[in-house]
Amino acid sequence: MGDxxxxxxxxxxxxxxxxxxxxxxxxxVRRGDIIAVVDTDKSAVDVEVFEDGVVQELLIxxxxxxxxxxxxxxxGSQVPAGTADPNAxxxxxxxxxxxxxxxxxxxxxxxxxxxxxxxxxxxxxxxRHLAERLGVDTTRLRGSGPGHRITRGxxxxxxxxxxxxxxxxxxxxxxxxxxxxxxxxxxxxxASPLARRRAQExxxxxxxxxxxxxxxxxxxxxxxxxxxxPSPARPPAPLASGDADGRADSVRxxxxxxxxxxxxxxxxxxxxxxxxLRESVTWLERRNGGRSPAQRLLAAALLVSATAxxxxxxxxxxxxxxxxxxxxxxGVHLAIAVALRGGGLQAPVIHHADELGVxxxxxxxxxxxxxxxxxSLRSSEVSGASLTLTDLGDRGADSVHGIIHPxxxxxxxxxxxxxxxxxxxxxxxxxxxxxxxxxxxxxxxxGHTGSVLLAAxxxxxxxxxxxxxxRGGPSS
Amino acid sequence: MNPTEARNAIQAALAEIAPEIDxxxxxxxxxxxxxxxxxxxDVLEVLAALDxxxxxxxxxxxxPSAWSLDDLVAALCRR
Numbered sequence: 001m002g003d004x005x006x007x008x009x010x011x012x013x014x015x016x017x018x019x020x021x022x023x024x025x026x027x028x029v030r031r032g033d034i035i036a037v038v039d040t041d042k043s044a045v046d047v048e049v050f051e052d053g054v055v056q057e058l059l060i061x062x063x064x065x066x067x068x069x070x071x072x073x074x075x076g077s078q079v080p081a082g083t084a085d086p087n088a089x090x091x092x093x094x095x096x097x098x099x100x101x102x103x104x105x106x107x108x109x110x111x112x113x114x115x116x117x118x119x120x121x122x123x124x125x126x127x128r129h130l131a132e133r134l135g136v137d138t139t140r141l142r143g144s145g146p147g148h149r150i151t152r153g154x155x156x157x158x159x160x161x162x163x164x165x166x167x168x169x170x171x172x173x174x175x176x177x178x179x180x181x182x183x184x185x186x187x188x189x190x191a192s193p194l195a196r197r198r199a200q201e202x203x204x205x206x207x208x209x210x211x212x213x214x215x216x217x218x219x220x221x222x223x224x225x226x227x228x229x230p231s232p233a234r235p236p237a238p239l240a241s242g243d244a245d246g247r248a249d250s251v252r253x254x255x256x257x258x259x260x261x262x263x264x265x266x267x268x269x270x271x272x273x274x275x276x277l278r279e280s281v282t283w284l285e286r287r288n289g290g291r292s293p294a295q296r297l298l299a300a301a302l303l304v305s306a307t308a309x310x311x312x313x314x315x316x317x318x319x320x321x322x323x324x325x326x327x328x329x330x331g332v333h334l335a336i337a338v339a340l341r342g343g344g345l346q347a348p349v350i351h352h353a354d355e356l357g358v359x360x361x362x363x364x365x366x367x368x369x370x371x372x373x374x375x376s377l378r379s380s381e382v383s384g385a386s387l388t389l390t391d392l393g394d395r396g397a398d399s400v401h402g403i404i405h406p407x408x409x410x411x412x413x414x415x416x417x418x419x420x421x422x423x424x425x426x427x428x429x430x431x432x433x434x435x436x437x438x439x440x441x442x443x444x445x446x447g448h449t450g451s452v453l454l455a456a457x458x459x460x461x462x463x464x465x466x467x468x469x470x471r472g473g474p475s476s
Numbered sequence: 477m478n479p480t481e482a483r484n485a486i487q488a489a490l491a492e493i494a495p496e497i498d499x500x501x502x503x504x505x506x507x508x509x510x511x512x513x514x515x516x517x518d519v520l521e522v523l524a525a526l527d528x529x530x531x532x533x534x535x536x537x538x539x540p541s542a543w544s545l546d547d548l549v550a551a552l553c554r555r
Contacts, residue, residue, distance in 0.1 A: 292533040293523035298516055393515040
């Protein structure tokens, strides 16, 4: 069926260390399940599988560092002979899309509770208050207390499941790593960017490889593994988990490499536009009024939504510069630059960010920021970004003139939202404003295109209520 | 709630977001978020954690824009 290979978890990653396997031989896996934890320069990442199947063989020992593209496990369609438990299933975490899974009964009489159809009730004012505070709809809960009473535990679990809705978005089964497989200039089937790079490193001609990706495109897994290339001489790399300084250094070095390469190779142009946020701030205050902290929206959610939707309308700035040409992405995969406490940067990705409404965007942002800081992101969340957004926040500078993360072609920035003088209808007043900036690759676009994107972001922020509706697909 | 309880609740909520922050090292009368490098997302998470622990939902728009630890303690004790 397929092999699980060391994934590329970032444009400049070329090796990774297996920390641990999350599956065993004979386990059934489904697309999106976590198969292993891999350590990169920047952090430990939970790696997902791209295909359904049964784990046949685990080829790499925990603690081993291998180049990207190395086969680490074999996944087949049959249970391998001699496996002790043929029905072993790796249970993925529930999607949490609804409140359909009832809470496990805490009290006696577990089985009976499920059969009855009596509505669960909240008898305790404290529990009701907790539900209001956490934004839990008790009419949809199945109580686990005596007489189907809704308990504090039920409410807390439901709140956790609601956070699961946010995670369900970020945990949608990831697209194949060969999502970008453009046709080659000679008309032959294309290859993923990773496959091209690996082929170059290995000195292999892509024309001689038959591809397993869409349309015969060559994927990294189709290339020879390290069995044919010089194997690393060093012993298994020590895990960085207990070595905070070592980790901070490696994060810094990884960022340094990426930023230096971008500065050297990408001809940047920079644009800025000051955006009147009076409509957005007023809308936010009205929407947040009377809500508990857990239910509030931050302005950042509006900025992210507006940027994603504007990028959907301007595909020339949403994609990658590879092999001397621009390749448009299949959707807006927006990386959000997150400053880590103690220094360092992580940029988790919101896939199809333009399809989320601003409410879900806020939930996803909270989840990604929290897990970025904890170091528990999934592989699909650290790869595949087609555009990056950097928001300096409420104590940041007025504007940010950033450096693009290659091979992306644009970086959208926002400075501090502040009350500033604003001229309107010949009169001078004061309004909340933000300076939106664009750093763009001049090989891919020109200033006019960049200006139009910033204008689109501005327009969207003048009509914040239109950002609330989720969408099924890119706007035409 | 008395100020000591409020301060303990704040320390506990902070520990969920930024475990390395020690309130004892902060000037309680000066703007707080800047002292400990909390951005608006962090502040929201701290207030949500405080709400879950104490039942007090603080509306940060009701706090002075550069609120201090004393301001936050006072807001908690008011309820």
